[in-house]
Structure formats: C-alpha cells, structure tokens
Amino acid sequence: MKDPKVNRMIGYLILFAGMGLFYKGFHNNTFYVIISILLMIGSITWMILKVRCPHCNALLNLKLGNIDCCPYCGKNTHRS
Numbered sequence: 001m002k003d004p005k006v007n008r009m010i011g012y013l014i015l016f017a018g019m020g021l022f023y024k025g026f027h028n029n030t031f032y033v034i035i036s037i038l039l040m041i042g043s044i045t046w047m048i049l050k051v052r053c054p055h056c057n058a059l060l061n062l063k064l065g066n067i068d069c070c071p072y073c074g075k076n077t078h079r080s
Helices: 004-025 030-050
Strands: none
Touching (some): 004 030
16 A cells, blocks of 8 residues: 555554554453554554655654644655
C-alpha cells in the first residue's frame, strides 16, 4: 500500500487495539499485556516505515492531521 493516509489509519487501528488489550489485561492477565505491548510497538514501527511521502520518502506527520501535501518536497502525497 502506497497511500500514507491509509497506512497511518492502519497503524492507529493497531495501536488502539493494543491499548484496549492493555486495559483489559492490566490487572489480571499478563498474556494480554505482552500482546498489547507487541501490538503497540508494531504499530509505531509500521507507521514509521509506511507513512512516508511517495515522492521523496520523507517521514510524514504521524499525528491526526492533514498530510495531503509533503512539507519537505511540496508534492501531493495521494498516489493513484
């Protein structure tokens, strides 16, 4: 997938799933806590590797904001 917006949303969905599992397993289930930490680390890694400008490969903003235009090269980040 080359669209950085889609990749960022996938990363956030995995991150929120990890946070939910962490909350569920914090008091009584160590297995959920371990899986949640792995999910959160994986989502951050995914976003760092995949949320990049398709033209200059610069890391785009991972915050929930507009990433239609790359702040480094100025080109449109949407790729068809």
